[in-house]
Amino acid sequence: MEHKIGDVPATSFVTLYCHAIESRSEHPILHDPKAEEITAELNRTLSRSEDPLDRRLASGRIDRNLVIHIAIRAKKYDEYARDFLAMHPGGVIVNIGCGLDSRFLRIDEGTVFFYDLDLPEIIDLKRRFFRETERYHFIASSVLDFRWMRMLLGLEGPFLFMAEGVFMYLEGERVRSLVLQLRETFPGSELICEVVNSFWLKKPLKTLIDWKMHERGHLGREAVFQSGIRDGREMEQWHPGIRFLGEWSYFDSDEEKLGWLRVFRYIGWVRKTQWTVRYFLG
Template sequence: MDREKPLLGTVQETLLIPLYARAAETRKEHALLRDPHAEEIVACLDYDFGRFDGLPSLTGALLRTLLFDEWVADFLSAHPRGTVVEIGTGLNTRYERVDNGLARWFELDLPDVIALRRRFFTDTPRRTMVASSVTDEAWTAEVSAGGDGPCLFLAEAVLPYLDEADVHRVVDLLADRFPGSLLALDTAGPGFFDTQEQHDALSRVEARMRWYCPDAGSRLTHWRPGTETVASHTLTSLPPALLARLPLPYRQMVSALTAQRLPQAEGYRLNLMRLP
């Protein structure tokens, strides 16, 4: 396969960061996760991935992915025929990692991303790619059709790049169309948001976050009364069971970060919410 230059919008380019994080991690002896498909995709893309080599934030992206994977696994354990919707799917391979053979999957992203994604992934009867902005309610009809089970929506490294009004619109849309669903999202606090220009990875691309939220529980509950916080973690307060499964060097790294209590690390949260 000839190497292809990814023609992506400014924000969409950020999907290449977690893709490279998974590919680079796969080559390590004691890896957080292994994703040979990410390695294959990186090898096929004409892009300067070297700008991200060795960046500490790649580990943060991997820890976030592991926690989101765990939330999906827990959801599918409770609802084997449920529906998983990845908002801003990018070039993620979560289906390959945690699909249970029964669930419905939808992978939603903007048209330029889906066009690139179709080079490496194929729709199946249970797995559907959808080219749409998350703020356009038209995509919800496709998810609603043919299924009435519970839904888990994953917005990994997506919503902070929207304006607050658009984030509010997305929350309203999900709550109106899929009441009682779960929403996993990451949120940046002011300490993280205000240091984007110095961030090791974001400083190497043009995209910048536009929405920060110190407390997703109170913000979403204010927008949609009855919203419940199921879980909320920083990268230094991961669930003990997940932390125990990490290779020793990573457990030591998390312990060192916990002791430092850096505002950037403490202000970035991974949240699982139940919408009313």
């Protein structure tokens, strides 16, 4: 890499390495050969980096629970994508804040139109490992610069917008404007996004979250959670056309590797610390 990647975009390296590590493990939750290939290539640079996170990733020292959570999440979002395509062959999926993830390769069933959107510094890097095709495209833009939506205006849809591990890094007012703009530009679309419980974003709990991310997770100082919601229905208040369709937490997963952590599915405030919500944007 020619220049240092920012702290927030660098979080995509963590999820990429989680995919690769899990993919290489016995009975993997997620089969992701592309992540294995990319990390093998990145290791050569990251192992010599001055950044402790880079070196830690290259040496494969990532918290096992984090690897399992991220793999379970990616698998679930793959399932969401497949379910959408089963209902809407030829539909359009926009992977907001895609990072270096290879969802298109994992779920392509021959008809989907898939758009990977991320900041230009990540898309530049992504181009080294993936090729755009007639049905697979990159959008190098902040999701908050709404001009990117124009690229999709000629498409028939229907549209599914996915944001896996992204919205919490954005300011709350900006997430709200984004969701409202998606609704206005693509009425009838679906949004699936991961959210953090805003309960955890007030001091003193926020101090604990920051400590976990920086000291235990080794993320850069600028990678901080900025926003969340209190309840899955909260976004319904933003516009009468927004309809809550359901929610999912890692702890709901029946993956054996989750082990005893599955008990958290019965403890509401833990189950919904960081979880996924689905909406119809009408």
